[in-house]
Amino acid sequence: MKRTCLALTLLAGILPGLVRAQASVISQVAGDAAATDKFHFGLKAGFSCGRLKGLEGVERRGGANFGLQATVALSPRLSLVPEVAFVSPKGATAVPFVTTGDPALDPFFTDPARSALELGYVDVPVQVRWRLGRFHVGAGGYAGFLVSAREKFRAERPDGEDLLFQRDVKDRFRRADFGLLLEASWTITKPRRGAGLVFHVRWQEGLADVLEDYSGPLDDLSGGKVRTSGVQVFLTFPFVR
Secondary structure (H helix, E strand, C coil): CHHHHHHHHHHHHHHHHHHHHHHHHHHHHHHHHHECCCEEEEEEEEEEEEEEEEECCCECEEEEEEEEEEEEECCCCEEEEEEEEEEEEEEEECCCCCCCCCCCCHHHHCCHHHEEEEEEEEEEEEEEEEEECCEEEEEEEEEEEEEEEEEEEEEECCCCCEEEEEEECHHHECCEEEEEEEEEEEECCCCECCECCEEEEEEEEECCCCECCCCCCCHHHEEEEEEEEEEEEEEEEECCC
């Protein structure tokens, strides 16, 4: 919890400047084609925290979330918003440890607090968004495509040496995820060409069973289907000069 609060604090402090700088560079390259009254692109950057529903005893996993977003005005208040999140971390922490294959090393990795199942996805959300002044609400769905899946276990020897044991478990997870999303957002800065710096809070609920043929520490924790679920907090900044 302390790590999550620290990450959100750092996000609030440094992210607006970073996103604004990157958006400005792209805007200068793309020119007016990057933003009109009816269509504009934007950068998305923030933090996500999720869990794997269906697993008992594991904890939530958080991480950075980054991507691109487009807004297509369908009417003065209604917009279609497709998106690509190139970095969309999911998974779980406090994963039970089994063995490294070396009995001499195994005792160092027994602390579940330093373990994680890291699932990396590219998510493609699409939502319909309704505008009420500077406040927006949206709903839609997403498809996720698995690009990596690793178990990681960290430890520290008595002499201070850090140890890391990891293994690739991508073959044990399905390649696709999909689900629903709900979002609320607030335009922080005065909109230009219908766009501005926007703060978003999003809830995503997976509908697919992401576990395929898993044989590992989570065997005894899964009582059925395993689905992703999480909350995202992020900023978007349009390519407007």
